[in-house]
Amino acid sequence: MTTTGSSIISALGAGSGINFTTLANDLSAASFAGQRQAITDRNAALEARISAAASLRGMVTALAGSVGNRVRAGDLSPRATLGNPALANVTFTPGLTPTGSYTLEVSQLATGQRLVMPPLGNPGDPVGEGSLTIRFGTITGSAFAEGADRPALTINVAAGETLEAVAARITSASGGAVTAQVLAGTDGAQLVLTGREGAANAFVVEAAGTGPLASLGWEPASPGAVQVPAMARDALFSFNSVAMRSASNTVTGLPEGLGLQLNAANPGQTTTLTFANDASAITRLMEDLVEALNDVVGEVNRLGNPIGGELGNDPGLRLLRSVLVRLSSEEVMPGAQPGEPNTLADLGLVLERDGTFRLDAARLGRAQADAPRAVAAMFTTGAFGVFSTLDRLARNATQIGDPGTLGGSITRFQRQLQSNGARLEKIAEQQESLRQRLSRSFAASERRVGASQSTLTFLRQQVDMWNAQRR
Known part of the structure; x- marks a missing residue:
């Protein structure tokens, strides 16, 4: 049987086990869930558009770069x-x-002078104490004329230094004017000095000191035991x-x-x-160019599809599409003479009705046969030509600072992402403010419920007493 007391308790919600903290969190989160989800969905779409624009931009840049690499490598030069x-x-x-x-x-x-000094024992043996002076100039017969603009090189040798150490110092101090090596021959270690190519790079060696070091000098008038397998000449x-x-x-x-x-x-x-001209190399490049352009066109059509395309109606994509449409008629060589090729169409690049490209091999062949020099000039790294045209296309269609390009589209999408991020932060602040208000309100309600339960307990005791008295 339901008593008056239990009805009152049920009405007041006593013993319901409600967690008012959790309830405040859930209610505040639910209040802003719609806004948060809408922004999250927009961010996902923006990230997809950024990825699509960056991918397309990369394709265009890579196309121009690959042509530039082929041109710079000299593959297309005569x-x-x-x-x-x-x-x-x-x-x-x-x-x-x-x-x-x-x-x-x-x-x-042209040859560089080479001197092979007499054997001096082991490479690691000390060579004595003193100095070696190398003078540069020209040698005619047995006469040496020192060059006025070539300072002499002096290597001071301390007691205990080895032939290998002296050789290393000669190479380093001369800055490559003389390369010194120590070779272990059948008769012992021999110092080999080699100069740079050219008659003006001849040299003589003056040796002063004690021990084996004194035998390392040479001049053409008195060669001594030094071998001269090569003289400096032009x-x-x-x-x-x-x-x-x-x-x-x-x-x-x-x-x-x-x-x-x-x-x-x-x-x-x-x-x-x-x-x-390497006609086959130019033909291969044009074939590769047509294939790469059609890859770009296919991606433009896919991403720019009004239904489901990540960049449908994007101004950057529209600009790229218009540039591609004009590409075959773009003037590549403004200074071309009458009758010489000056557009990509003159090299056989044909724009089809569906926006794709094909190569007219016959027209390319005629251009190479009729004006080989003019065709070759179109494949250089100068201010004009195929590479500069494609490079200009890539830069103009993708630069960051222009809002009408793919680069500008990427910048715009990134700014929208930042704006949405700020909006999410604002929503988080509003949600927290609502949670705190609800928490305070629920806490006050809980206190009132507590007070009501105290009153209810007193009333229940009174009701129980009344009921007992009536029995």
Whole structure:
């Protein structure tokens, strides 16, 4: 049977076990759950858009960079053909496209002077005390003329120093003008001194001191026991029938930015140097370019799809799409002569109706056959050309400071993320404020309930007494 007392207790909620702290936390969290979830969803979408824009931006930048690497590596430059390939290696300044034909005859290679000093026992034996002085200049026959602009090098040798220690000090102090080595021959340790290439890099050695050190001097007038397997001399060659001299086998300053690394001599024999475009390398690059561009176009179409695309209606993506549409007609060589190729379309790049690209190999072949020099000029690292055009496209379509580019889109999305982060912090503050208000209100209610329960206990006792008296 339900008594009056138990009805009152039930009405007051006594013994319900409610945790008012947990209740305040749950109610405050539920009050802002909708706002928090909406911002979290927006952040997830923004992060997806940032990732998509960054990926697309990276593709465009990588495309331009890969073309630049191919151009800088010289893969697309005209190839030099030397009738006697063992004679020299041919180089030319990047950006220049040599096309001439030249003759080459090498009478003499440049060499560095080499002195082989007499044997002195073991490499680790002391060589005595004194000094070695090396003077630089030119040697003609038995006469030495010291160079006015080449200071002498003096190595002071202390008692107890070994031949190996002296050799190391010569190499270091000369700055590479003389390389010193100690070789353990059949007759003992021998000091070998080698100078730089060129007649003006000849040298003599003055030795002063005691012990074996005194035998390490040399001059052409009195060579003594020193061996001289090589004398310093210049390279002598004829380029297009013009006699030339070089202090080094590395020759620069030739017409059309040409350079030679002379490797052998052919006195009395002339060979021919010619240049021709590497048509197959240019064709391969254009094929790779079309493939890479179509990868970018495919990604643009996927990300820019109005239904489900992470960058649907994004201004940065729209700019990139418009740039790609204009790419084949973009002027690559503003200074091209009439009839010479000056656009990527002239190299066979064709824009299809669906926005993809294909290569017109026949048109590229005609351009290479009709204007090989002009085609080669389009694949250099200069201010104009295929690489500079693609590089400019990549920079203009992705730069951070322009709000209409992919870089600008990334910046805008990141700012929105920051703004949403600040909004979440504000919501957290509001939620905490509500939790504290609810906690205070529930605490006050709990005190009132406690007071009511005390009153209820008293009333219950009275009711029980009344009930007992009636029995």
